[in-house]
Amino acid sequence: MRKTALDMRVVGNQHLSANYSLLILKADDVTVPCDTTSAEPFSFPTIRPGQFVQVRVENSPETFLRRPISVNFVRPEENELHLLIRRAGKGTEALCETEPGDILNVILPLGNGFSIPDNNDSTSFHPLLVGGGVGVAPLLYLGKRLADIGIEPSFLLAAKSEKDLLLLESFREIGTVYISTDDGTAGVPGLVTANPALRDSWSRIYCCGPMPMMKGVAAIAHETGVPCEVSLENTMACGLGACLCCVEDTVDGHVCVCTEGPVFTTDKLKWNKTTDIHG
Numbered sequence: 001m002r003k004t005a006l007d008m009r010v011v012g013n014q015h016l017s018a019n020y021s022l023l024i025l026k027a028d029d030v031t032v033p034c035d036t037t038s039a040e041p042f043s044f045p046t047i048r049p050g051q052f053v054q055v056r057v058e059n060s061p062e063t064f065l066r067r068p069i070s071v072n073f074v075r076p077e078e079n080e081l082h083l084l085i086r087r088a089g090k091g092t093e094a095l096c097e098t099e100p101g102d103i104l105n106v107i108l109p110l111g112n113g114f115s116i117p118d119n120n121d122s123t124s125f126h127p128l129l130v131g132g133g134v135g136v137a138p139l140l141y142l143g144k145r146l147a148d149i150g151i152e153p154s155f156l157l158a159a160k161s162e163k164d165l166l167l168l169e170s171f172r173e174i175g176t177v178y179i180s181t182d183d184g185t186a187g188v189p190g191l192v193t194a195n196p197a198l199r200d201s202w203s204r205i206y207c208c209g210p211m212p213m214m215k216g217v218a219a220i221a222h223e224t225g226v227p228c229e230v231s232l233e234n235t236m237a238c239g240l241g242a243c244l245c246c247v248e249d250t251v252d253g254h255v256c257v258c259t260e261g262p263v264f265t266t267d268k269l270k271w272n273k274t275t276d277i278h279g
Contacts, residue, residue: 003108006027008027009102011025018087027042047108048116049116052071053106053108054238055067055106056106063094066107069083070083070134070138071109073144084136111263116149119150126154129156130157131158131207132158132213133159136208140171152176154176155175156178178195192217205227218272222266228265231262234257236257240258240259
């Protein structure tokens, strides 16, 4: 899939909490270069749920590399891209402080996304989308794409506390939402692996979040015979498979998560063979 480096204008920055911001970026007639040699109008790149982008960080002298960010939502008809960002260092802090009118250079789309069944399978396909922390980011777009082809998704969202649950109403607009919180302030108390919804009858489980959570979810999926896909968050630098920072050990050998993933079926991951369900 062709990669595009695109200048995008910040048209919104919603500070969801002290540590999370939702950036809304738009490619418009100012940010998109006009190619006078082509009769074709600008077309926003096709982005699959689960893919990511690399964002160049401006006004942060200590940040030399682009930051990999999961795609939270896309409105292609409006050339619009949503990115959910957690403050984790100087680079993401600078991104969280951007303001409407700022321009960010974005390379997109990168990696491989979640698998989506074709329309013929929609009536019998019952997926559960499991996310924890900023790992909920790619699940909103995935859920919307599933809903668009007649599949009603269910979500299992996990957070430390009720106040840490992100974009809850947006998820509820798409499908059924189950909740787990570490402190029990919302939903089922404890780890996400303790939520009874995880052991219901599902056609497939999609998961993104902290590694211990994904390992626990994958182990339950393996135990119950449910196909499972996870989106890994290995450290990435280039996003193009050149730097080898994000290598993951799989049954097919060592592969770069940024090019072969970030989404993998768990039967391809070696850690899925020995994971404790309480991980």
